[in-house]
Amino acid sequence: MQNNLKFFLKIVFSLLLLSFLSCKSVKENSKTEIPIHLKWSERMALTLMKKYPEAYQLDDAKQPKWDYVHGLVMTSFEELYKKTSKQEYYNYLKSYSDATIDANGNIPSYKLENYNIDMLIAGNHLFYLYQKTNDKRYLTALQKLRNQLEMHPRTSEGGFWHKKIYPFQMWLDGLYMGETFYAKYTSTFENGKNFDDIALQFELIQKHLLDKKTGLLYHGWDESKKMDWANKETGTSPNFWSRSLGWYAMALVDVLDYMPENHSKRAELIGYLNNLCDSLAKYQDSTGLWYQVTDQGNRGGNYLEASGSSMFAYTFAKGANKGYLPKKYKNLANKAFDGLINNLVKVSPEGYVTITQACAVAGLGGNPYRDGSFEYYVNERKKDNDPKATGPFILAALELNR
Numbered sequence: 339m340q341n342n343l344k345f346f347l348k349i350v351f352s353l354l355l356l357s358f359l360s361c362k363s364v365k366e367n368s369k370t371e372i373p374i375h376l377k378w379s380e381r382m383a384l385t386l387m388k389k390y391p392e393a394y395q396l397d398d399a400k401q402p403k404w405d406y407v408h409g410l411v412m413t414s415f416e417e418l419y420k421k422t423s424k425q426e427y428y429n430y431l432k433s434y435s436d437a438t439i440d441a442n443g444n445i446p447s448y449k450l451e452n453y454n455i456d457m458l459i460a461g462n463h464l465f466y467l468y469q470k471t472n473d474k475r476y477l478t479a480l481q482k483l484r485n486q487l488e489m490h491p492r493t494s495e496g497g498f499w500h501k502k503i504y505p506f507q508m509w510l511d512g513l514y515m516g517e518t519f520y521a522k523y524t525s526t527f528e529n530g531k532n533f534d535d536i537a538l539q540f541e542l543i544q545k546h547l548l549d550k551k552t553g554l555l556y557h558g559w560d561e562s563k564k565m566d567w568a569n570k571e572t573g574t575s576p577n578f579w580s581r582s583l584g585w586y587a588m589a590l591v592d593v594l595d596y597m598p599e600n601h602s603k604r605a606e607l608i609g610y611l612n613n614l615c616d617s618l619a620k621y622q623d624s625t626g627l628w629y630q631v632t633d634q635g636n637r638g639g640n641y642l643e644a645s646g647s648s649m650f651a652y653t654f655a656k657g658a659n660k661g662y663l664p665k666k667y668k669n670l671a672n673k674a675f676d677g678l679i680n681n682l683v684k685v686s687p688e689g690y691v692t693i694t695q696a697c698a699v700a701g702l703g704g705n706p707y708r709d710g711s712f713e714y715y716v717n718e719r720k721k722d723n724d725p726k727a728t729g730p731f732i733l734a735a736l737e738l739n740r
Contacts (some may be wrong), residue, residue, distance in 0.1 A: 372689030379735035393434035402437040403450040409460035414732035433585025443478025453502040458519040497542040506561040510582040513589035525596040537603035553617025557701040567710040575710040578632040584649025639716035644696040648730035655737035697723035
């Protein structure tokens with residue numbers, strides 16, 4: 339009798355425990371706003387949409403702002419919409435242009451007279467919107483941005499200055515900012531007539547910023563050699579910054595989408611891409627990630643950085659998918675993406691995705707002065723879910739179908 343009672347109580351306890359765990363599970367699942375069964379590309383996009391209901395609010399902007407970081411993320415939303423056909427992503431994409439472009443196609447927060455090459459990529463998504471809607475506002479805005487390149491100041495050899503306030507300087511960043519827009523525009527509206535000029539920009543970068551020992555490229559180059567950060571013999575800045583290399587790598591792989599297969603400079607650009615990726619692969623950490631200062635490993639203060647690693651993952655994956663790079667780079671891209679997920683990504687109980695260890699900003703010169711030293715790069719502030727990490731993360735996830 340006593341044994342039967344013990345058995346009965348054991349059954350009751352088990353049922354109560356099962357009921358408790360079931361209720362706990364339901365309660366936890368009810369808190370999940372972003373389903374974990376979705377791919378990482380959508381989980382990140384939905385996280386951004388939840389935190390920033392209006393696309394212009396990205397990067398904590400308080401009012402509509404024409405800016406390169408928004409342009410980068412909008413590019414990722416364009417590709418996400420094309421992949422999923424989910425209207426919410428298209429609506430978010432379109433909301434940015436409609437918040438920043440007026441009824442006449444003007445961009446109130448854009449100042450042509452600043453000759454800032456960064457501002458051009460904010461218009462990259464307008465090609466798609468104009469094709470889809472035939473809304474003349476988008477075409478007018480595109481034409482205004484294209485007009486900047488007609489008057490943009492150049493080095494003595496024809497390289498675009500990074501900004502008017504940085505005379506005679508070319509930065510790796512500028513190749514993504516300017517040439518991806520330029521390539522789209524000349525391919526779409528000019529029958530490709532300016533691809534020689536686009537190729538020239540890459541040729542000048544390779545000529546002046548490439549370090550033959552490492553195969554990496556320095557962040558910036560000052561033709562005048564007057565900047566304190568510039569090497570007095572070569573004009574280059576002193577270090578290799580992963581995000582700047584990421585901008586350059588993405589520029590190469592994206593511009594190739596538009597350069598005709600029979601163009602005389604196409605093979606040259608593919609060669610640049612292969613040489614750069616071969617060098618980057620040598621500095622990929624065992625985690626799959628890259629350090630903030632690319633070649634300095636775990637030197638004190640250096641850290642595994644999210645934006646550069648996301649950009650390299652995207653470049654490797656797309657390059658392999660398109661046939662620009664050997665197939666092995668697809669594996670290296672997956673290794674990099676795994677490194678992001680396992681080391682730098684956090685997921686809240688609600689399902690929100692956060693990328694940590696992203697450098698918020700870095701540059702050369704300016705006020706306060708940025709000297710390009712190792713200490714400078716590793717001490718710049720970090721920002722969770724910085725758009726310069728989230729945009730490439732979504733793009734990499736799409737290329738990897740993850």
